Amino acid sequence: MRRSRAFGAVALVALVAVLVFLTLPIVAIFANTSPGHLIDGLDDPVARDALWLSLKTTALALLIIVVIGTPAAYLLATRDFPGRAVVQTLIELPLVLPPAAAGIGLLAALGPNGILGGALDDAGIQLVLQTAGVVVALVFVASPFYLRQAESAFGAVPSSLVEASRTLGVGEVGTFLRVSIPSARPGLLAGAALAWGRALGEFGATLMFAGSFQGITQTVPLAIYDRFSQDFAGALALSAILVCVSFVLLLSVKLVTGRGALGAAAR
């Protein structure tokens, strides 16, 4: 009895420590930012450009990830083929890749002197130092979050549901759209939220691959970094805005998908 009470106390202390450590920086951002500063921050054209660019590029990146990633994850979850485990590992690789390495890798692959640089140039596509480059960097670092989540969500759909749909006269594509996607919906939304959150905070790969030019490639995290050496208060205000956007994003996904979604995200 006494021992279990002691364990409870230790666990409680651990939880408090975790909570304080994880929330203190966020609390500090808001504690040091007066509401007036927040408004001023939004008034600044540099901050506005960064915020708008962040929303635009992350939304576009998310769209690309979901449209291409959903059928890819479905295939990975429902078909058994030789080398499946290898494919899964390759897809997860960007998760553990240091952002700087990701940026270098993107340059080496898609930069002017990269493997595909010549081909892209011939096609008239410029990525480096362009907004399109930001989107490419975001897709690269954020897509594994969605793919992993989507794959496990599709894998958890009972195969009898798919088979029932087929016996009811609905073909493979119709079954994918009418049964698989709705059944996997909570997991798909959770994955999309994780990917979006990762894209919003993306810093290293974007900086190396696309640079930091106001209105073109300078997303909010880059603007924060750019500013904090001269204007700490301004950097704090921008950080506060990013925290607010991320929080609203997380919360709205939680509300849309009900209680299950974040639990699914944790699994």
Added chain:
Amino acid sequence: MGADCRPGECLALSGPSGAGKSSVLRIVAGLLRPRRGVVSCAAETWLDTETGVNVAPEGRRCGYVFQDYAIFEHLTAWQNVAFGMRGTPRRARRRRAEALLDRFGLLARADARPVTMSGGERQRVAVARALAREPAALLLDEPLSALDARTRASAGRELAGVLRDTRAPTILVTHDFAEAAVLGDRVAVVDEGRVVQVGTAAELAAAPASAFVADFTGAVVLTGVARGRDEGVTIVDLDGGGQVVSTDVAEGPVAASVYPWEIVIEPAEAAATGSARNRLAAEVVSITPVGGRVRLGLAATQPLAAEISEAAVHEMDLRPGARVTATWKATATRLVRA
């Protein structure tokens, strides 16, 4: 393995778990492709590995009831039933789905979400959905096994009624011989991927082709109406005449079951001796050795089977056509509400 099923007939595939029963259904529906085989329904060939014909599941018009019912959780009851209906406007689909739900006593639950449905309701939605497309063949995989014991009896009666009304050839898979006997017009006993014997439940019980079939068929089932209690036993008037008694308590329509090895055979003219209170006059129909013992197929007012030793068969000089009396104890008779 080979089996035929006629229009309006229900063929019950029965056998132990892992015997390959469900695989047969999946092959018929096109969900599983065997290395060699032929599946045809009416004049259509659905699968012929020799000629390379293999119609996709969506082209086979099978009504399939899955063991877990495979209810679409994101759709309401009527939307589940209407899932396979196409082309018709939404209102017409809803009307047709509701008519089917009504037949299963579920009209009031048309807008219910699956999470709020009981096991019995899910089972009925699954059957209604399988019937919604007027299937060319109806396939049921253990349609009652996911239900609790109380729901199973009523769901079984209801399903028997549905199967009687269905004109499509029906294949039902169950590991429970009693269920196969109640729901199937004919029963095919499956073991290790082959059909070991096909016949009516009474034929299988009376003349099993092997010891396996004999063991699998288990108890003999007699149907009747429990009339009341007398001297500590329940008296059951058998359908078709005759009477049995049981120490079990029951009322109304019942199924009385007794194991063949509980039944003792006496010559017809023998006087009643011993404590066995059940005595039915019967005629020997078949004599089948099943691994060291002999199963007698008996024709009483209902088919009956007894298992006795070979020595007893010789002693009484039993042969088909012989008149005997089948006797067993009231304590050996189980009563279940039918």
